Amino acid sequence: MSFDSQSWLARARALIGDAHVLSSDRGDDLSAYTRDWRNKFEGPALAVLRPANTEEVQAIVRLAAATGVAIVPQGGNTGLCGASVPGSTGPRAVVLQLGRLNRILDIDVENNTATVEAGCVLQTLQQQAAAVGRLFPLSLGAEGSCQIGGNIATNAGGVQVLRYGNTRDLVLGLEVVLPDGERLDLLRGLRKDNTGYDLKQLFIGAEGTLGIITAATVKLFAAPDARVVAFAGVASVAQAVQLLGAMRQRLGERFTAFELISGEAIALVRHYFPDTPAPLQGDWPWYVLMEAADGGDDAVLREAMQTALMACMEDGQLEDVALAGNVAQGQALWMLRENITHAQQMDGSNIKHDVSLPISRIPAFVAAMLPQLAQAFPGARPIVYGHLGDGNLHFNVSAPAAIEPGSWQLQTDAVNQVIHDAVAALHGSISAEHGIGQLKRHELPLYKSAIELDVMRRVKQALDPVGLMNPGKVL
Numbered sequence: 001m002s003f004d005s006q007s008w009l010a011r012a013r014a015l016i017g018d019a020h021v022l023s024s025d026r027g028d029d030l031s032a033y034t035r036d037w038r039n040k041f042e043g044p045a046l047a048v049l050r051p052a053n054t055e056e057v058q059a060i061v062r063l064a065a066a067t068g069v070a071i072v073p074q075g076g077n078t079g080l081c082g083a084s085v086p087g088s089t090g091p092r093a094v095v096l097q098l099g100r101l102n103r104i105l106d107i108d109v110e111n112n113t114a115t116v117e118a119g120c121v122l123q124t125l126q127q128q129a130a131a132v133g134r135l136f137p138l139s140l141g142a143e144g145s146c147q148i149g150g151n152i153a154t155n156a157g158g159v160q161v162l163r164y165g166n167t168r169d170l171v172l173g174l175e176v177v178l179p180d181g182e183r184l185d186l187l188r189g190l191r192k193d194n195t196g197y198d199l200k201q202l203f204i205g206a207e208g209t210l211g212i213i214t215a216a217t218v219k220l221f222a223a224p225d226a227r228v229v230a231f232a233g234v235a236s237v238a239q240a241v242q243l244l245g246a247m248r249q250r251l252g253e254r255f256t257a258f259e260l261i262s263g264e265a266i267a268l269v270r271h272y273f274p275d276t277p278a279p280l281q282g283d284w285p286w287y288v289l290m291e292a293a294d295g296g297d298d299a300v301l302r303e304a305m306q307t308a309l310m311a312c313m314e315d316g317q318l319e320d321v322a323l324a325g326n327v328a329q330g331q332a333l334w335m336l337r338e339n340i341t342h343a344q345q346m347d348g349s350n351i352k353h354d355v356s357l358p359i360s361r362i363p364a365f366v367a368a369m370l371p372q373l374a375q376a377f378p379g380a381r382p383i384v385y386g387h388l389g390d391g392n393l394h395f396n397v398s399a400p401a402a403i404e405p406g407s408w409q410l411q412t413d414a415v416n417q418v419i420h421d422a423v424a425a426l427h428g429s430i431s432a433e434h435g436i437g438q439l440k441r442h443e444l445p446l447y448k449s450a451i452e453l454d455v456m457r458r459v460k461q462a463l464d465p466v467g468l469m470n471p472g473k474v475l
């Protein structure tokens with residue numbers, strides 16, 4: 001039977017309302033939904049659908065399943081792997097934009113949990129938790145626009161994984177609409193629940209390929225009263241790793257963030273954001289941004305941080321250090337870190353890598369990689385930074401200065417191979433936190449075992465036998 005897009009759109013409009021079905025045939029501009037954040041991936045969509053609640057999501061999924069239309073779930077569209085937009089080939093698809101499911105359903109202060117709809121913007125959840133003296137610790141550069149559903153679907157990491165874990169560690173319960181339109185209610189706020197398979201884990205990090213997350217119950221924590229930020233210069237990655245171990249030993253649970261930043265990354269930020277002050281007097285090849293947080297008095301934590309840092313200096317674990325004097329100075333130091341992605345985008349073409357390794361192997365990896373890249377790709381500019389405390393490096397390689405615009409991306413596979421082969425040899429991962437999406441789909445078979453891929457395919461087949469849930473992503 002031939003597909004009649006007009007009658008499909010009319011059915012969708014009858015289900016969720018005329019205003020919430022955007023389609024180009026009536027002049028709506030879909031590009032904000034069909035093109036990804038990096039302008040790297042774009043694919044056609046029959047429509048962009050914005051349901052208001054779980055029932056409307058179910059109705060749309062049932063319509064799509066009955067008519068063979070693929071669904072691309074989308075949150076804030078800030079993902080960096082092309083997973084949130086349609087592929088350029090594959091079955092006819094719609095984008096299911098979750099932004100209208102944005103209510104905070106419940107904050108249970110005694111249980112230390114929040115139950116939120118999937119389209120709630122991360123920052124809104126952080127703010128609502130803070131308003132009742134609680135912390136939702138997931139924190140990342142895109143927090144003003146990414147949504148909790150997208151965070152869960154990508155198992156987002158961010159800057160406080162060291163203390164609180166990845167999104168996977170923060171989720172207690174989920175509500176999911178399955179590819180056949182059934183609602184799977186796992187929305188429990190339990191910290192202990194040993195009743196068989198932990199099904200929610202299947203959907204965390206699945207990049208929307210197994211179902212649509214419509215709500216979640218997440219953990220909250222006591223909001224720290226005191227927070228101290230420090231910025232250190234180190235001579236090498238090996239010294240940074242020593243510093244990490246020493247600071248963890250000295251501050252324990254109070255140590256919440258440890259970000260490694262190369263001198264080149266800092267220079268890039270200061271070039272594109274010229275008002276950025278120099279964080280330290282001298283220049284160092286590597287820097288470390290650290291944060292500690294705790295209940296109680298600011299001065300007590302500051303004293304503990306200062307004592308720990310001075311001891312590290314005496315022990316040769318850092319070269320120079322500055323402690324933020326107040327909240328504004330702390331935020332300014334964090335902006336140095338957050339602006340790296342933006343500065344790189346302004347700087348032009350770069351080939352991104354989001355790898356993880358056992359922390360102990362990172363110095364050897366970086367030491368081997370820099371000369372290897374210089375030899376293989378003369379003039380290429382590695383911009384290295386990342387959540388060193390989690391063994392996660394963003395090992396991005398910017399185009400050589402004198403290269404034809406557009407031609408650097410043609411080297412992507414070759415650069416990836418050099419870096420990802422080295423990561424695999426050290427038993428690391430080619431995707432620490434951003435996911436696979438379309439970007440690394442072709443690389444997955446190179447670095448995962450056949451049996452691991454086979455089990456993943458069997459799970460996909462069991463839940464989405466027709467393959468209409470975010471096709472062309474991950475597998």
Ligand SMILES: Cc1cc2nc3c(=O)[nH]c(=O)nc-3n(C[C@H](O)[C@H](O)[C@H](O)COP(=O)(O)OP(=O)(O)OC[C@H]3O[C@@H](n4cnc5c(N)ncnc54)[C@H](O)[C@@H]3O)c2cc1C
Pocket residue numbers: 037072073074075076077078079080083084098118119139140141142145146147148149150151152153154155156157158159206207208209211212213214341342433434470473
């Ligand atoms: C400046 C910047 C900084 C970033 N920093 C970090 C960082 O530190 N750590 C990190 O981990 N990531 C980071 N990211 C990547 C990105 O922001 C996160 O991965 C974020 O979690 C994606 O959320 P989103 O709502 O934008 O999801 P989208 O981009 O819309 O979607 C991402 C994936 O999730 C799926 N999805 C979205 N919503 C749902 C749903 N309700 N149900 C099922 N599937 C769904 C999509 O289909 C897609 O596969 C950063 C991105 C930017 C732009």
